[in-house]
Amino acid sequence: MTIPVEVATVAGCARLEGAGGAALLDRLVPGGGPWELEIGFGKGRFLLARAAERRDLRFLGLEVAGEYFRLAARRLARRGLANAALVRGEALYLLAAVLPRAFARELHVYFPDPWPKSRHQRRRLFSPASVDLVLGALEPGGRLCFATDHLDYGAEVEAILAGCPGLTVARRSGGWEDGPRTNYEAKYVEEGRPILRLEAVLAGAPGLHPAGAREVLVACAVAGTGGAGDDAPGW
Numbered sequence: 001m002t003i004p005v006e007v008a009t010v011a012g013c014a015r016l017e018g019a020g021g022a023a024l025l026d027r028l029v030p031g032g033g034p035w036e037l038e039i040g041f042g043k044g045r046f047l048l049a050r051a052a053e054r055r056d057l058r059f060l061g062l063e064v065a066g067e068y069f070r071l072a073a074r075r076l077a078r079r080g081l082a083n084a085a086l087v088r089g090e091a092l093y094l095l096a097a098v099l100p101r102a103f104a105r106e107l108h109v110y111f112p113d114p115w116p117k118s119r120h121q122r123r124r125l126f127s128p129a130s131v132d133l134v135l136g137a138l139e140p141g142g143r144l145c146f147a148t149d150h151l152d153y154g155a156e157v158e159a160i161l162a163g164c165p166g167l168t169v170a171r172r173s174g175g176w177e178d179g180p181r182t183n184y185e186a187k188y189v190e191e192g193r194p195i196l197r198l199e200a201v202l203a204g205a206p207g208l209h210p211a212g213a214r215e216v217l218v219a220c221a222v223a224g225t226g227g228a229g230d231d232a233p234g235w
Helices: 022-028 045-053 066-079 091-097 118-123 131-135 151-162 183-191 210-225
Strands: 005-009 012-016 035-039 058-063 084-088 104-110 138-148 167-171 196-202
Touching: 005 022, 005 066, 012 066, 022 058, 035 045, 045 058, 045 066, 045 084, 045 104, 058 066, 066 084, 091 131, 104 131, 138 151, 151 167, 151 196
Parallel strands: 035 058, 035 104, 058 084, 104 138
Antiparallel strands: 005 012, 005 084, 138 196, 167 196
């Protein structure tokens, strides 16, 4: 299958077409170093700083906002970070159709859109129906780092992760060892705003969340009838 993907590397921006999966990653950043993935890198503060600090690792960032993607791409090129690549697109699509599974040793998700309105919540990155896609990017033994200032949403994410087979989840009582990792976090720390931070370690390949598995069965049943009713889950 041919998959067009907009990417940025130290050589500049391009629209690549070709096979996805590990072959695409090796085209973007050749080498054998372990991968770290950030979903929603924004202006690139954390991803680019970490890539500059750890030249022995490879870094991939996903971002849906074109303005932020282009800003971070310019910063990546100016800093000469040959060990990092940026991809523009919707994260769940990229995780499902473009990227390989189990390629990253660390996954970073900081201050994702909480989509607070009820009718929008199906767009959240973390839900029982989609969490296996997100965790599927991690290799066995890989670690997820998460932070949000929306405490209710953070508690929901914590509960979802706690229900995932093979995943151990813990709250951090304080900040990260290297300090605030995003512009939002730096601002909120200065304001004294509460932040919920989670760390999770994956013991093996992620399975379907029990609640997510039920949604998949409902979706398959609806598809089998040839229609989608008002109660069908959104994707």
